[in-house]
Amino acid sequence: MRIRISHTIGYDYAEPARHITQILRLTPRDHDGQHVMSWRIEPNIDGRLRASQDAHGNIVHSFYAEGPISALTIRIDGLIETIDLAGVVRGGLERVPCEVYRRDTLLTAQDEALRAFAEEAAAGAATPLSRMHALMAALSERMTCVRASGRSGVGAPAAFAAREAIAQDIAHVFMACARHLGQPARYVSGYVAKLDTLPHGNGAHAWAEIHLDDYGWIGFDCANGLCPIDSHVRVAIGLDYADAAPVRGSRQGGGGESLNVLVSAHEAEGRLANQ
Structure with missing residues (x-):
């Protein structure tokens, strides 16, 4: 099966944040049962996005941004063959x-x-x-x-x-x-x-x-x-x-945070025969 994934994480702040750090475990790895055909993590504001691995072997992206920040949206789009x-x-x-x-x-x-x-x-x-x-x-x-x-x-x-x-x-x-x-x-x-x-x-x-x-x-x-x-x-x-956890974060300032998450995962094409 080919699965199209769309995942949007949005934050709004009543008071602008001075600094934001987001730790993202949102990137799959290949194994015999799945192949990552494409995967993209895209914040809507300027900042630093650094990739690493944790002790369990998970792919971790750390996103850092300096304020003032009144809103942040992180969009994940991917295509996986399973x-x-x-x-x-x-x-x-x-x-x-x-x-x-x-x-x-x-x-x-x-x-x-x-x-x-x-x-x-x-x-x-x-x-x-x-x-x-x-x-x-x-x-x-x-x-x-x-x-x-x-x-x-x-x-x-x-x-x-x-x-x-x-x-x-x-x-x-x-x-x-x-x-x-x-x-x-x-x-x-x-x-x-x-x-x-x-x-x-x-x-x-x-x-x-x-x-x-x-x-x-x-x-x-x-x-x-x-x-x-x-x-x-x-x-x-x-x-x-x-x-x-898919997302963990911290911030300086940014009082009155509200969070909105939209996720969809659906079959992009017909099923593939097992190999």
Whole structure:
């Protein structure tokens, strides 16, 4: 599949900002399941845009601009060619030993309810892979994915107790359960193209990846109840959302900030045959 992505992040300031720094994890890498055909990040004001990599191997762009700045818009446009590998991630850059991703974080903390749910969901499954599929099925049945508009991440225990959450916290719940069951788990931020068969698509998305000895890293999109397919574009990874957040920033001045985000991801051309 070829997926066209358009992502616009706009800021308006009631009082002009004197200086702005934006840290952007918005650029995907090639791996066996996806090829970046074109990708462009374009701020609408003059400044410095510097590319680097973080400890997880994510591509990071740092944007610096001096004021006075009353508004800032960052536009991302890209075209990605994807192949359905049933969630298996091959040929990617791996900088961190998989064992690192066993670590709990504030957003993936476990409580007794999460541990009991994980053990019950995986009971009777014969292999690590079947345990993860059973866990995804149970979690997809228990929790409802809600739109991110006006909501922020609350972390795994609170999201699990509420039985509904945005995609990033559903991923955190799955990761917390998987780590309790002994599997390395990491967070993935990315995009999902709009498909009739997917309840949650056409925009920014989040899911988890689990490391299994016989397969390597495999994605699990519990919000959609499946392993990532060719509708998914993988962008950044980390121990949780904090490591892979698409945008983090700071400013001097700029009181009264308002934010507007528009994202679309759709199929640009017909599906490609698997190779």
